[in-house]
Amino acid sequence: MDEILIATLRSGTPLVYAALAGVIAQRAGIWHLGLEGLMIAGACATIVGIVLTQSVLLALIIAIAVCMLGSALLWLVVEKLKANQIIAGLGLTGLGLGGTTLAVQSIFGTQAAVSAPFGLPKIGPAFGPFESLSILALLMPVIVFLVWVMLRRTRFGLRLAASGEHPFAARSAGVNPSTMRLAALLIGGVLCALAGAELAAGSLNIFAQNMTAGRGFMGFAAAIFGAGHPIGAACAAMFFAVVGAMGIRAQIVFGDHIPHELLLSLPYIATVIGIWLSARLRGGTKALTGFGELRDQ
Amino acid sequence: MESDHETLLKCRELTVRFGEVTALQDVDVSLEANRIHAVVGQNGAGKTTFARVVAGLVRPDKGEVRMNGSAIAPGNVAASRHSGIELVHQSFALPPSFTVAEAMQFGADGGGLYSRSALERRWQSHLDKLDIQVKAGQRIRDLPIESQQAVEIARALVSDAKLLILDEPTAVLSPEGAARLFDQVRHLRDRGVTVVLILHKIREVLAVAETVTVLRGGLCVAGPLETAQIDSERLSELIIGSSSDELDDEDRAALTGAATPAHLHAAQTSEGIPVLELKNVSTRRDSDGPGLDSIELSIRPGEIVGIAGVEGNGQRTLVRTIAGLSHVSEGTVGLNGSDVTQQSLADRRSAGLRIIPFERNVEGLSLNSPLWENWSALGLLRKPLFAMISPGGFRRDCIGALESWDVVYADINQRAGSLSGGNAQKLILSREIDEAAKLVIAAQPTRGLDIGATAFVWDALRAARARGCGILFVSSDLDEIFDISDRVAVMVSGHIQAVFEPPFEIGRVGAAMTGAVQ
Amino acid sequence: TPKATAQTGLVALVHTQAAGDAGPVDSMISKLKLLAEERGLQTREVYAQDPATYETIFRTLGDAGAAVVISTFNEVAEPFKAVAPAYPDTKWIQLFGDPFDPPIPNVVTVSYDYYLGCYLSGIFAGHVSKTGKIGFIGGISIPPINADFNALKAGVLSVRPDATVTAAFAGSFQDPAKGQEIATQMFSDGIDYIQTDAAATDFGIITAANEAEGRMVSALDPAQFPLGPSSLISIVGLDFGVSLYNETQKALGSDWQGGTHVSTGIGTGVIDFILSPVFQEKGPADVIAKSKEVWPTIEKAKAGILDGSVKVPFNTVL
Amino acid sequence: MESILSGLRAAVFIVIALLLCGVIFEIAGYSAPLMFESILDGAFLRRGALEQALRWALPLFITALGVVISFRAGYFNIGGQGQFYMGAIAAAFVAEWLKGSPAALVIPACFVAGMAGGALWALWPGILRIKSGADEVITTLMGNFIAAFVLVYVTAGPLKDPSGSGQQASSRPLDAAYRISNSLGLSPTIIIIAVLAGVLVWALLNRTSFGILAGLSGRNPTMVEWQGARVWRIGLASFLISGALAGLAGTIELMGPNGRLAGGFLPGHGFTAILIALVANLSVLGTAVAALFFGGLASAALFLPILAGLPSAAIDIINAAISLFITAKSGFIDRVARLGKGQWTKS
Numbered sequence A: 001m002d003e004i005l006i007a008t009l010r011s012g013t014p015l016v017y018a019a020l021a022g023v024i025a026q027r028a029g030i031w032h033l034g035l036e037g038l039m040i041a042g043a044c045a046t047i048v049g050i051v052l053t054q055s056v057l058l059a060l061i062i063a064i065a066v067c068m069l070g071s072a073l074l075w076l077v078v079e080k081l082k083a084n085q086i087i088a089g090l091g092l093t094g095l096g097l098g099g100t101t102l103a104v105q106s107i108f109g110t111q112a113a114v115s116a117p118f119g120l121p122k123i124g125p126a127f128g129p130f131e132s133l134s135i136l137a138l139l140m141p142v143i144v145f146l147v148w149v150m151l152r153r154t155r156f157g158l159r160l161a162a163s164g165e166h167p168f169a170a171r172s173a174g175v176n177p178s179t180m181r182l183a184a185l186l187i188g189g190v191l192c193a194l195a196g197a198e199l200a201a202g203s204l205n206i207f208a209q210n211m212t213a214g215r216g217f218m219g220f221a222a223a224i225f226g227a228g229h230p231i232g233a234a235c236a237a238m239f240f241a242v243v244g245a246m247g248i249r250a251q252i253v254f255g256d257h258i259p260h261e262l263l264l265s266l267p268y269i270a271t272v273i274g275i276w277l278s279a280r281l282r283g284g285t286k287a288l289t290g291f292g293e294l295r296d297q
Numbered sequence B: 001m002e003s004d005h006e007t008l009l010k011c012r013e014l015t016v017r018f019g020e021v022t023a024l025q026d027v028d029v030s031l032e033a034n035r036i037h038a039v040v041g042q043n044g045a046g047k048t049t050f051a052r053v054v055a056g057l058v059r060p061d062k063g064e065v066r067m068n069g070s071a072i073a074p075g076n077v078a079a080s081r082h083s084g085i086e087l088v089h090q091s092f093a094l095p096p097s098f099t100v101a102e103a104m105q106f107g108a109d110g111g112g113l114y115s116r117s118a119l120e121r122r123w124q125s126h127l128d129k130l131d132i133q134v135k136a137g138q139r140i141r142d143l144p145i146e147s148q149q150a151v152e153i154a155r156a157l158v159s160d161a162k163l164l165i166l167d168e169p170t171a172v173l174s175p176e177g178a179a180r181l182f183d184q185v186r187h188l189r190d191r192g193v194t195v196v197l198i199l200h201k202i203r204e205v206l207a208v209a210e211t212v213t214v215l216r217g218g219l220c221v222a223g224p225l226e227t228a229q230i231d232s233e234r235l236s237e238l239i240i241g242s243s244s245d246e247l248d249d250e251d252r253a254a255l256t257g258a259a260t261p262a263h264l265h266a267a268q269t270s271e272g273i274p275v276l277e278l279k280n281v282s283t284r285r286d287s288d289g290p291g292l293d294s295i296e297l298s299i300r301p302g303e304i305v306g307i308a309g310v311e312g313n314g315q316r317t318l319v320r321t322i323a324g325l326s327h328v329s330e331g332t333v334g335l336n337g338s339d340v341t342q343q344s345l346a347d348r349r350s351a352g353l354r355i356i357p358f359e360r361n362v363e364g365l366s367l368n369s370p371l372w373e374n375w376s377a378l379g380l381l382r383k384p385l386f387a388m389i390s391p392g393g394f395r396r397d398c399i400g401a402l403e404s405w406d407v408v409y410a411d412i413n414q415r416a417g418s419l420s421g422g423n424a425q426k427l428i429l430s431r432e433i434d435e436a437a438k439l440v441i442a443a444q445p446t447r448g449l450d451i452g453a454t455a456f457v458w459d460a461l462r463a464a465r466a467r468g469c470g471i472l473f474v475s476s477d478l479d480e481i482f483d484i485s486d487r488v489a490v491m492v493s494g495h496i497q498a499v500f501e502p503p504f505e506i507g508r509v510g511a512a513m514t515g516a517v518q
Numbered sequence C: 001t002p003k004a005t006a007q008t009g010l011v012a013l014v015h016t017q018a019a020g021d022a023g024p025v026d027s028m029i030s031k032l033k034l035l036a037e038e039r040g041l042q043t044r045e046v047y048a049q050d051p052a053t054y055e056t057i058f059r060t061l062g063d064a065g066a067a068v069v070i071s072t073f074n075e076v077a078e079p080f081k082a083v084a085p086a087y088p089d090t091k092w093i094q095l096f097g098d099p100f101d102p103p104i105p106n107v108v109t110v111s112y113d114y115y116l117g118c119y120l121s122g123i124f125a126g127h128v129s130k131t132g133k134i135g136f137i138g139g140i141s142i143p144p145i146n147a148d149f150n151a152l153k154a155g156v157l158s159v160r161p162d163a164t165v166t167a168a169f170a171g172s173f174q175d176p177a178k179g180q181e182i183a184t185q186m187f188s189d190g191i192d193y194i195q196t197d198a199a200a201t202d203f204g205i206i207t208a209a210n211e212a213e214g215r216m217v218s219a220l221d222p223a224q225f226p227l228g229p230s231s232l233i234s235i236v237g238l239d240f241g242v243s244l245y246n247e248t249q250k251a252l253g254s255d256w257q258g259g260t261h262v263s264t265g266i267g268t269g270v271i272d273f274i275l276s277p278v279f280q281e282k283g284p285a286d287v288i289a290k291s292k293e294v295w296p297t298i299e300k301a302k303a304g305i306l307d308g309s310v311k312v313p314f315n316t317v318l
Numbered sequence D: 001m002e003s004i005l006s007g008l009r010a011a012v013f014i015v016i017a018l019l020l021c022g023v024i025f026e027i028a029g030y031s032a033p034l035m036f037e038s039i040l041d042g043a044f045l046r047r048g049a050l051e052q053a054l055r056w057a058l059p060l061f062i063t064a065l066g067v068v069i070s071f072r073a074g075y076f077n078i079g080g081q082g083q084f085y086m087g088a089i090a091a092a093f094v095a096e097w098l099k100g101s102p103a104a105l106v107i108p109a110c111f112v113a114g115m116a117g118g119a120l121w122a123l124w125p126g127i128l129r130i131k132s133g134a135d136e137v138i139t140t141l142m143g144n145f146i147a148a149f150v151l152v153y154v155t156a157g158p159l160k161d162p163s164g165s166g167q168q169a170s171s172r173p174l175d176a177a178y179r180i181s182n183s184l185g186l187s188p189t190i191i192i193i194a195v196l197a198g199v200l201v202w203a204l205l206n207r208t209s210f211g212i213l214a215g216l217s218g219r220n221p222t223m224v225e226w227q228g229a230r231v232w233r234i235g236l237a238s239f240l241i242s243g244a245l246a247g248l249a250g251t252i253e254l255m256g257p258n259g260r261l262a263g264g265f266l267p268g269h270g271f272t273a274i275l276i277a278l279v280a281n282l283s284v285l286g287t288a289v290a291a292l293f294f295g296g297l298a299s300a301a302l303f304l305p306i307l308a309g310l311p312s313a314a315i316d317i318i319n320a321a322i323s324l325f326i327t328a329k330s331g332f333i334d335r336v337a338r339l340g341k342g343q344w345t346k347s
């Protein structure tokens, strides 16, 4: 049983990091659909970094730098060029997925999965059965708490929220909402890098193309489901992980009777239900970014 | 002008253009320290723009702002705040989901990390010092408008403000509320804060300000003048300028708030069936504020009923209820003698209901759509959803209607958002006031309009009354309400506190607005 | 010009499954590269993700005067039938396909009986599993993968009728994290032998097996041996690369015979059930001993399949 | 004028996107000039390129028309992909059931089924959005993932082709009589359907109350509500029509070039359709032009790895870069475009 718990924690951790990135962006007024792309970039950069530098720390730094660069690009396009957040975010995701494939191809001359000799440090025997979890999994609750503190207990967090909720109020207090969004996206970039690092180097130590497999989108959904609150979003992300684990369980137990595809769709179905529930409870999950205005650019 | 006060704020040649519009043109103003200054002007005169330039929110195309003799970096809020300038906005700028304490904290210096209780203690004491009766833990969106304004003022005073600019602070207040605000302003002045009040009622200027500066069409036409040396006649001339000839005295007084119009015109309403009859109507509380509480109201054909009251006392819910956009939990809504409580807005519109909504740019128009589409919406809705239509026909009808309502526009396909406020409102009038109109709800129909446009709207409503329409006129401006209404109902917290017949007395109506039972 | 290219010999591989699978596609690509080096060929690898594009791709290659076009899996059969006759100078090779009826003179089809390897894995699993619980993790539940599972199950049950064989799918051939999660659940359920069939997803399955002792995985590719020194016990090898190499060599030669079908499987070296030499050194001694002990059974089954005395059902429905 | 402006803007940002790709490619060690040359070659210049471009452009055009309708109505339905799948699946089922009946019956029935399938897959996100306010971006995106699994399920399950070795994850091939084009995918029937769809959608948007009201409520639903409209009907109708068009495109792919359902069927199609609609600034005519451009790009995508030796991820990167920039605005371009024309379009 411990093991299933560990596996679920393991699969939930990247989702939580991605969800936190989504929450921070959402607070600052950005509907961040580039999470998937940043996450795969983080995963790729971590593994490639380890292979090339033989150092986890350097690899993490590279991953964080890459994801921050991607975030800055998104900021540039969305804030400075006023592009639509959703389309630009999806574009960033595409860039991440295509770019990592290309990077692997051009560095290693093949698209084969890249495996690293080692990955993130493990938390070690002091934690008993949990010893095989990576430090990022251990740190996850701490980071959730830190993000919560940042958003709910610092002036920076208030300014971030004001920039998202009422940019004019922020401006009249001398806060530049655009700069705050950059900060939010950059912090989100760091978190996406961690999400990717945990996914690829938490225990697998491998990078395969498209290995995020929609986890970034689920992180985004968790951010919405969690009502833009870091703890809520983290719970939602863990909930998705649990649903995924239950789907596997169901495949093992009922696989002969229920189509596997239905069970594999469970996380997506759960996401839809989650979005629907949170809309019911809170009266709409709609971003206030004037989609009808797309026509009027 | 000799005086023993030092100059605190000095603006030189401020010029601001927004595209084609020149909002400010070479404005030179010097304001002395430790006094209460007023800046007046009609809608669109450039008052808000002036305040925003001083506060650093708008970067002027030309000119400079000096505080205590040193120039402030233009268009930089932080620099302006640093030199002691604080602005309280016309429509407040507080994130609704924040608590009062958070709203203060996010603009304040110091203390990056906080605990909720420490934060609330810190700002509660600040509020207490300013004598503002608000709990620091309450959320902005749960506060009544008056408290929100108080919070805005408290927020502006978190740092050590030397110059406090209040942009039309009385627009949302009852006369008593305004009087209390003025007391507080004097109190602040005594504590060494220089106050600039942006106003557009002469009555208020004369009541509180020591000097007055008049803007018209972006120009500074006079001032600062000592209020002690000016009378309301002269001030009203300065504000209105030459266009004042066309207005009758009462309208003119109503427009400048120079004197309370004593509406003597007795209601000449026909007997007939009431066009609107609300019987014991209640609704639940919603995001717009308190729900309606047993509303009894009827409007006869050819009658204008004014709804007075401080904003946020259920006026919006009232309008939405009559429109069928709010769920009625109790009571009945009657239009032309038939019960429409269960009917949709489409049906009510067929029965002759017309609405000039509160938010011209949100509820009234689709700003990015062409004029003719905006105008045709009502006509299109009368057809089946997938009926073939002829846009050419609609365009022609629209051109005809806009012409007869004197709307100035360039092209029938231009965006509604490119119309000036007055013309936009005329477009709405041309759509809503047609032959079949029986009941017209006019919700703040003159808000933000200049004098010509305001007079136009009043005349249009009076003409509709003459044709036998019933009109529900909602406004927070008592002068305007008194000028146009045949009866005035005062709303407080979702119920009708009192109903007045002419002649109206500002004192009694004002008292009713604060909830005092008559 | 197209003709010039044809003389220099453009050899194109159109793979319908993404590269990076640590399996068939990667091995084909590496063998194609090897061939290119050896013979100075101009080569192309084209990933055709979308069935709607196959025909266009083949036509483009034909127009470009490709000498040899190699493609994979059954879904390219129809496009081959449509395109190959129009480009008689190009030689078309379909790896993993059924014979054409009627044959087309410039097309060679190659089929593999991979499921037979899985059957052998099943027999082996039936013997070495301690718990009698065997797992199978596929990428996506598509017919050939389903057939592999059914053969595995038949193999297990043929030697151990009371065993259970459980299938699960990761939903992607590129999701190692999901593979790890599924394998972890299977192992903690008491399953101690998993046959993988999920390309890059396999990496996660092997990782899960490495997390505790007594877990066995049978994978797909010799390159995977070192990843699980004491857990990766065997593979069901399908060397697409070798097959590609052989068929292309033949096609480039002068005595190529088109319009034929090559059926490879057990016994030709292309498909085989192979014990991991690494495991044989580093695995737990008792399992090594056991596997040596049962090996003759495997050999016997193999021979049985080859001489037809053992019939393995090919069933593509779960 | 507006359309020239948006066309110019699209062109400028596509160039910027391609430059970004060029940089990425140079960094990755490929030659950017070669890439651009190959794209041009593959899209338009080589023999038969135009037919190829058209073959991809037509279904993209129809899917993009659906996107135009829902975006105009203010709903961000990015589920064209899933609706496309569901349309094809529904049509494939009907073709299977009616096997042996005359083509004159089967073909129309398949089209009806395909459009209904697409519409139904758009219905549930529409209802969740309109009745509960659940963000349709996420629900339609999840709908795409789920539909992909449904496609796998039906091609390996109920519709699996049992002929041959039965190894294929695809449905039985359609009877030749039911096909509306050969496998190259260009036929008069398909062209007529696309033109008809274009004309009908144009008329729907510009000559019916629905079209004008959808445009108004897309830009400002509150205003339309205050005019007494039941906005949900307009919204739901636009979801349904948009889904039906995607389903129609799926049906065409099934009954035309593909002739059968297979897993991995046109995976990026729905997303490209969004780009097309946006490049076209949601105008029907513009959509036709943009579809041709992206059709060319799609045909170049096949050409790049074959002849230029570039990895196929190149095209993903190009599409992604275009989508990153396609909705961007620039004051500079607007000012240039506005020189010498009436000023009332100030925004």
Ligand SMILES: Nc1ncnc2c1ncn2[C@@H]1O[C@H](COP(=O)(O)OP(=O)(O)OP(=O)(O)O)[C@@H](O)[C@H]1O
Residues within 6 Å of the ligand: B018, B019, B021, B022, B023, B041, B042, B043, B044, B045, B046, B047, B048, B049, B050, B090, B200, B448, B449
């Ligand atoms: N951001 C802006 N963009 C374009 N035009 C603007 C903008 N802000 C103000 N204006 C225009 O500048 C002029 C002056 O506006 P301003 O808001 O300063 O007037 P005001 O005196 O405060 O009016 P009111 O009494 O209605 O508040 C008006 O014509 C207005 O339409």
Ligand SMILES: Nc1ncnc2c1ncn2[C@@H]1O[C@H](COP(=O)(O)OP(=O)(O)OP(=O)(O)O)[C@@H](O)[C@H]1O
Residues within 6 Å of the ligand: B020, B021, B044, B407, B408, B409, B410, B418, B419, B420, B421, B422, B423, B424, B449, B450, B452, B453, D342, D343, D344, D345
């Ligand atoms: N570029 C333009 N092209 C055509 N018409 C224009 C243009 N700019 C403004 N107009 C029209 O000219 C009129 C005057 O515009 P302006 O913004 O100055 O209004 P205004 O004087 O404040 O009027 P109002 O009294 O209605 O507020 C408006 O009706 C507007 O529609």
Ligand SMILES: [Mg+2]
Residues within 6 Å of the ligand: B047, B048, B049, B090, B167, B168
């Ligand atoms: Mg103002």
Ligand SMILES: [Mg+2]
Residues within 6 Å of the ligand: B044, B420, B421, B422, B450
């Ligand atoms: Mg104006």
